[in-house]
Amino acid sequence: MAIRGVQIKIKGLTHRYSPRGAVTFNRVDLEAQPGEALAIIGRSGCGKSTLLHIVAGLLRPTEGTIHLDGTLVEGPSPRWVMMFQAPHLFPWMKVAQNVGVGLRFGRWSKNEIRERVAEALRLVELQDFAESNVQDLSGGQQQRVALARSLVMEPELLLLDEPFSALDAFTRSSLQRDVRSIAKRLGINLVIVTHDIDEAVLMADRALIMAGSPGNIVHELEVDLPDPRERQDPAVQALRASLMATFQGAANLKPGTSGAGTGNGSVSKTESFSIH
């Protein structure tokens, strides 16, 4: 599977759900390099999911632009795919059929589809379940099928909207580790929206804190930790504590306050945590 990441450039992104409604977020600017994994954390309602849906081309911004490697995002594309909390599988299809469903709409031969589906299933370690019914799988396995269905499209960018929050802690940990490791191996960019500070530390290269009303990215922290990342590792724990303190500080700041969103979309401060 030949995949590479993408340069993300978000400029002046503003959104409101209705012309007279409240502004969801205001003039968000953000850049990411090919292969980078970003986590967006923030309190409920600050606009994280809306931002992700706009990046995925599923919602239109009120103002501003998103360019992926210079291409303006104007709608959904197999190049940027979104994974949700629920896997949304077709229950009447086998695992392999679910994984290959997007390829059916392209100009792929049956052999090519078979090969690509087999490769995607190997990546998520479900190669022995190709002919299983999806209802017979656990929640974590179903989420792996959804991941394989995304990967089979060879995306450059994977957008994850709290994808593991419905899973038990053990399954969640293994998926967090595996998604990061697959994305790094293939060079795919990740943007993960989460409430979970641990998830941000375990999966991201950079954690972005969104806060305020209207929302904005008010803080960002580099997560410079080696892989594989283990929750119990003291370096992971130390970074988690720092991110939690920064998050609480940022979330408690009122919009317009120094150190929070500047209102012009700029990030006020970048901190770097490294164990090297």
Ligand SMILES: Nc1ncnc2c1ncn2[C@@H]1O[C@H](COP(=O)(O)OP(=O)(O)OP(=O)(O)O)[C@@H](O)[C@H]1O
């Ligand atoms: N379809 C919609 N129509 C109108 N307002 C909406 C709609 N969806 C979300 N909102 C509002 O927009 C704001 C941002 O919502 P959004 O879901 O993006 O926040 P969030 O940070 O992802 O929250 P959560 O963490 O709870 O999912 C909220 O005030 C929400 O009530």
